[in-house]
Amino acid sequence: MDDIQQYLEQHREAFEDDLCDLLRIPSVSADSRHRDDLRQAANWVFGQFKSLGLAAELVETAGHPIVYAESPPVDGVPTVLVYGHYDVQPPDPLDEWISPPFEPTKRDGNVYARGATDDKGQMLTHVKSVQAVLATAGKLPIQIKYLIEGEEEVGSANIEPFLESRREQLACDVIVISDTSQFGPGRPAITYGLRGIAYYELRLTGPKQDLHSGTFGGAVTNPLNTMAKMLAALVDNNGRIQIPGFYGDVVELTDAEREQFAALSFNEASFMKQIGVGGVSGEAGFTTLERRWARPTCDVHGFWGGYSGEGAKTVLPCRAGAKFSFRLVPNQDPKKIGESLEQMLRSLCPPGIKLELIDLHGAPGVLVPLDNPFMSAAAKAIERGFGTAPVFIREGGSIPIVNAFAEKLGADTLLLGWGLDDDNTHSPNEKFCLADFHRGIKASAALWDELGKLGA
Amino acid sequence: MDDIQQYLEQHREAFEDDLCDLLRIPSVSADSRHRDDLRQAANWVFGQFKSLGLAAELVETAGHPIVYAESPPVDGVPTVLVYGHYDVQPPDPLDEWISPPFEPTKRDGNVYARGATDDKGQMLTHVKSVQAVLATAGKLPIQIKYLIEGEEEVGSANIEPFLESRREQLACDVIVISDTSQFGPGRPAITYGLRGIAYYELRLTGPKQDLHSGTFGGAVTNPLNTMAKMLAALVDNNGRIQIPGFYGDVVELTDAEREQFAALSFNEASFMKQIGVGGVSGEAGFTTLERRWARPTCDVHGFWGGYSGEGAKTVLPCRAGAKFSFRLVPNQDPKKIGESLEQMLRSLCPPGIKLELIDLHGAPGVLVPLDNPFMSAAAKAIERGFGTAPVFIREGGSIPIVNAFAEKLGADTLLLGWGLDDDNTHSPNEKFCLADFHRGIKASAALWDELGKLGA
Numbered sequence: 001m002d003d004i005q006q007y008l009e010q011h012r013e014a015f016e017d018d019l020c021d022l023l024r025i026p027s028v029s030a031d032s033r034h035r036d037d038l039r040q041a042a043n044w045v046f047g048q049f050k051s052l053g054l055a056a057e058l059v060e061t062a063g064h065p066i067v068y069a070e071s072p073p074v075d076g077v078p079t080v081l082v083y084g085h086y087d088v089q090p091p092d093p094l095d096e097w098i099s100p101p102f103e104p105t106k107r108d109g110n111v112y113a114r115g116a117t118d119d120k121g122q123m124l125t126h127v128k129s130v131q132a133v134l135a136t137a138g139k140l141p142i143q144i145k146y147l148i149e150g151e152e153e154v155g156s157a158n159i160e161p162f163l164e165s166r167r168e169q170l171a172c173d174v175i176v177i178s179d180t181s182q183f184g185p186g187r188p189a190i191t192y193g194l195r196g197i198a199y200y201e202l203r204l205t206g207p208k209q210d211l212h213s214g215t216f217g218g219a220v221t222n223p224l225n226t227m228a229k230m231l232a233a234l235v236d237n238n239g240r241i242q243i244p245g246f247y248g249d250v251v252e253l254t255d256a257e258r259e260q261f262a263a264l265s266f267n268e269a270s271f272m273k274q275i276g277v278g279g280v281s282g283e284a285g286f287t288t289l290e291r292r293w294a295r296p297t298c299d300v301h302g303f304w305g306g307y308s309g310e311g312a313k314t315v316l317p318c319r320a321g322a323k324f325s326f327r328l329v330p331n332q333d334p335k336k337i338g339e340s341l342e343q344m345l346r347s348l349c350p351p352g353i354k355l356e357l358i359d360l361h362g363a364p365g366v367l368v369p370l371d372n373p374f375m376s377a378a379a380k381a382i383e384r385g386f387g388t389a390p391v392f393i394r395e396g397g398s399i400p401i402v403n404a405f406a407e408k409l410g411a412d413t414l415l416l417g418w419g420l421d422d423d424n425t426h427s428p429n430e431k432f433c434l435a436d437f438h439r440g441i442k443a444s445a446a447l448w449d450e451l452g453k454l455g456a
Numbered sequence: 457m458d459d460i461q462q463y464l465e466q467h468r469e470a471f472e473d474d475l476c477d478l479l480r481i482p483s484v485s486a487d488s489r490h491r492d493d494l495r496q497a498a499n500w501v502f503g504q505f506k507s508l509g510l511a512a513e514l515v516e517t518a519g520h521p522i523v524y525a526e527s528p529p530v531d532g533v534p535t536v537l538v539y540g541h542y543d544v545q546p547p548d549p550l551d552e553w554i555s556p557p558f559e560p561t562k563r564d565g566n567v568y569a570r571g572a573t574d575d576k577g578q579m580l581t582h583v584k585s586v587q588a589v590l591a592t593a594g595k596l597p598i599q600i601k602y603l604i605e606g607e608e609e610v611g612s613a614n615i616e617p618f619l620e621s622r623r624e625q626l627a628c629d630v631i632v633i634s635d636t637s638q639f640g641p642g643r644p645a646i647t648y649g650l651r652g653i654a655y656y657e658l659r660l661t662g663p664k665q666d667l668h669s670g671t672f673g674g675a676v677t678n679p680l681n682t683m684a685k686m687l688a689a690l691v692d693n694n695g696r697i698q699i700p701g702f703y704g705d706v707v708e709l710t711d712a713e714r715e716q717f718a719a720l721s722f723n724e725a726s727f728m729k730q731i732g733v734g735g736v737s738g739e740a741g742f743t744t745l746e747r748r749w750a751r752p753t754c755d756v757h758g759f760w761g762g763y764s765g766e767g768a769k770t771v772l773p774c775r776a777g778a779k780f781s782f783r784l785v786p787n788q789d790p791k792k793i794g795e796s797l798e799q800m801l802r803s804l805c806p807p808g809i810k811l812e813l814i815d816l817h818g819a820p821g822v823l824v825p826l827d828n829p830f831m832s833a834a835a836k837a838i839e840r841g842f843g844t845a846p847v848f849i850r851e852g853g854s855i856p857i858v859n860a861f862a863e864k865l866g867a868d869t870l871l872l873g874w875g876l877d878d879d880n881t882h883s884p885n886e887k888f889c890l891a892d893f894h895r896g897i898k899a900s901a902a903l904w905d906e907l908g909k910l911g912a
Binding site: 199206211213221222225235275276283298300302304306313315323327361397398 | 651653655662663664665667668669670671672673674675676677678680681683684685687688689691695728731732733734735736737738739744745747748751752753754755756757758759760761762763764767768769770771772773776777779781783806807808810816817851852853854
C-alpha cells in the first residue's frame with residue numbers, strides 16, 4: 001500500500017480540483033430549470049468511470065439519468081455495490097451563503113459549496129480510491145459496481161424499478177454508501193442500525209355538521225376531545241407505547257451496545273442547547289442516545305380540526321385529523337403494528353364517532369450484524385484511512401434506499417459517513433472537510449483491500 | 457281582559473302587517489352596506505313607541521343606534537325592562553330561500569323572512585301587547601322600559617357602556633327577553649338556567665425549530681404529543697372533569713328538576729338523527745338533557761400544529777396550540793377554575809416544553825330561582841296566552857347580555873321564548889309561526905297584568 005499512499009499524496013490537489021469541477025455544476029434535482037445541469041453532472045461522473053477504464057452506462061429514466069459502472073469480476077472474493085448521488089438540494093436562501101454555492105471555495109481546511117458533503121464529495125472518495133488502486137496496482141482486488149443516481153434529493157422515484165429490472169447485473173455481497181456523518185470531528189463512525197417507520201393518518205368524524213358547543217356540548221361526542229384521548233393513549237407516562245404486542249418483536253439493545261453508546265460520551269447539555277430546550281424526556285430507563293437510535297417512538301406530526309383563528313369560537317367541530325408515526329426498531333413489522341393499532345383505536349372509539357385510519361407508509365428498521373465480516377473489514381479500512389478506529393453508531397432516521405437494497409438485492413449496507421454534523425447539509429454554506437475527503441479516499445482504497453482478503 | 461282579547465282578535469291582521477313592515481327592512485348589522493337600513497329599522501321601532509305615547513329616545517352609539525323607551529312609573533308594583541334587537545343575521549346563502557328574505561311571505565301559518573323569529577317577531581309581541589292594553593285600559597298596570605338594540609348579531613359591543621352610563625334610568629325589578637324557543641310545538645317554555653363559560657387558548661412550545669422526527673424523535677419532547685396528553689387529562693373516561701376543585705361550587709340538579717326534565721319526554725333517537733350521529737356520550741349518571749342543560753363540560757374547539765398537508769412529513773414540530781372551553785353551571789367561578797386549570801396544566805408539563813395559557817373569556821352560569829314571584833307571574837301569563845302551562849327548561853348556551861344585566865342592573869331575566877327549534881334561525885327560510893306571534897302578544901299582555909298584581 002505504500003505506492004497507493006504515495007499516489008494519494010501526490011494527487012491531493014488533482015483530486016480537489018476534480019471535486020471542485022463537479023461542485024461547479026448546479027445539479028439541483030428539484031428545479032426543472034437545472035435539467036441540463038443534471039445531465040452534465042451525470043456525464044461528468046460517467047466520464048470519470050470511462051477514464052478509469054470501467055464498463056460504464058448512462059441509463060435514461062423517467063427523471064434524471066442513472067450512472068452505472070462496473071469493474072471486471074474477481075472470483076472468490078466479495079462483490080461491492082457503491083451507491084451515491086450526483087444531485088444536490090436547492091441552494092436557497094442564496095443571500096446567506098458567504099461564497100456562492102456553485103463556486104467552490106476553500107476556507108479553513110474546508111471546501112464550501114452546495115453538494116460538498118451531500119453527496120458529491122463523499123461519493124467521489126470511492127471513485128478516486130479506485131483511480132489510485134488502478135494507477136498503482138493495475139487492477140482491483142474485488143469487483144466494484146457503481147450506482148450513482150440524480151434523484152436522491154427528490155425521493156429516488158426511479159431507483160426501485162431500476163433495481164427490479166437489473167437484479168442480476170446488480171448482484172453483490174455488500175453495499176457501500178458514504179452519505180452520513182462521523183460521530184464528531186476525528187471520530188469516524190460506522191452506522192450499523194437505522195430505525196424503521198410506520199406512518200398513519202387518523203380521521204375522526206362526529207356530527208354531520210359543526211354544532212354549537214353551548215347547546216350540544218357535554219352530550220355529543222367531540223371529535224377533537226376524542227382525538228386527544230386517542231393520541232394520548234398511544235404512549236404512557238413512562239414513554240412506553242401502549243399498542244398491544246408493540247414490543248413483542250423488538251430486538252433489544254445488547255449490554256455491549258449500551259456500553260458502547262455510553263462510551264461515546266455524548267454531551268447532553270450541548271444537545272439541549274443545540275435544539276433550544278430546557279430538558280429532554282422519553283422512554284424511562286434509556287439514555288438520550290438510546291432513545292434516538294435504538295428505541296421505538298411515537299411522534300405526532302400534525303393535528304387539525306375546528307377553529308384556529310383569532311379569539312373564541314364556541315364550535316363543537318364535526319371532524320378532527322392527525323398524522324403520527326412510530327419509529328420502529330429491528331425486527332418490528334410495520335404491518336403487524338398497523339393492525340394492532342387499528343384494533344386498539346377502534347376499541348377506544350366512543351359512541352357517535354366514526355374512525356378512519358390511513359396507512360401512509362411503513363418500512364422496517366435496519367440492523368447490520370456487528371460480527372459481519374464486511375463490518376470488520378470496514379472498521380479496519382477506516383482505521384487505516386483515519387488513523388483511528390471507528391465508533392459504531394445507530395441512527396434514528398430511516399434511509400429508504402437501504403431497505404430497497406435489502407429487499408431487492410438481498411444485501412446489507414455499510415453506512416460509512418465521512419461528513420460532520422455541522423456540514424450544513426441542506427442549508428446555506430454547506431461544506432466538506434478536505435482532510436476528511438482525503439482520509440475518506442484512503443479508507444475507501446483500504447476497504448477494497450480488506451474486502452479482497454475475505455472469501456466470497 | 458275581555459276587552460283586550462277582543463282588541464287582539466280585531467287587530468290580528470294589523471299586527472301582522474306591522475310585523476311585515478319591519479321585516480321588509482334589511483337591517484343586517486354585519487354588513488356595513490346596510491347601515492342606513494339599520495337606522496331605518498331603529499326609526500321604525502322608535503316610531504312604534506312614539507305612537508303609543510311612550511317617552512322614546514334614539515340613542516346614538518359607536519355602532520348602530522339603541523332605541524330606548526319607557527312608560528310612566530307606577531308606584532308599588534314591579535318595573536320591567538324588555539330587551540330585544542332589531543338587527544338581523546345576513547341572509548346568505550340567498551339561493552336557498554324559497555321566498556326572498558326581505559319579502560315576508562305567509563305559508564302554512566308561518567311568516568317567512570329574515571328576522572321573523574330572531575328577533576323582530578318576538579320583540580314586537582311586547583310592543584303590540586302594550587298597544588292593546590293602552591287602547592283598552594288607557595294605562596299600563598306597571599312601568600315598562602324598553603331597550604332595543606341593533607348590534608346583537610355582531611356582539612353587542614355598545615350595550616355594556618350604555619348599561620354602565622344609564623344604571624339609574626334602567627333600574628328595574630326584572631328583565632324580559634323573548635329571543636329563545638319553546639320546548640316544542642305547543643309546548644311553551646320558560647328558560648330558567650343558562651350555562652356559563654370559561655374559554656382558554658393553550659400554546660405549547662418545544663425546540664427552537666421543527667426537528668426531524670427520525671433523528672430526534674423519542675428523546676425530544678413533542679409539543680403535539682404533550683398537547684394531546686394535556687387535553688386528554690382534562691376529562692376522565694366517565695366524562696368527569698379532572699381539574700382539582702372543579703365541582704366544588706356546582707349547584708347540583710334537584711330531584712324535582714331531574715323529574716321535570718325526565719317528564720319532558722325528550723326523544724333521544726330524533727335528537728341523534730337530527731345531528732347525524734349513531735350514539736351520544738357524556739358524563740356518567742346523567743341524561744342527555746341534563747348533560748346539555750345543567751352539567752359542566754369540556755369541549756376542544758380547535759387544535760393546530762405541525763403538518764396537515766398531503767402525505768407524510770416526518771416533522772417533530774416546535775409548537776402546538778388548542779382552544780377549549782368549559783361550560784359552567786351555577787355557581788362555578790370562571791376565575792377560580794382558570795387558576796386551578798393553570799396549576800394542573802403546569803404540573804403536567806414535561807421537561808422541554810414551555811406553556812402559555814390564555815384566558816379568552818369567562819362568564820358565570822345563570823339560574824333564576826323557580827320560586828321567584830316573577831317566574832310564577834310569567835308562568836301564569838304564558839298559560840293565559842298559550843292555553844297551556846309552560847315547561848321549565850334550562851339551556852346549555854350562554855347569553856352574555858343576561859350576565860351583563862345581572863351585573864350592571866342587579867336584576868334577573870325571564871327568558872320567555874315564543875320561537876320553535878325549527879325556525880331556521882341564522883339559516884335560510886327563517887320563519888315565525890303566526891299563531892305563536894299572536895299567542896306571544898296575548899301572553900305578554902297577561903304578563904303586564906300578572907306583574908301588576910305583585911308588590912314592588
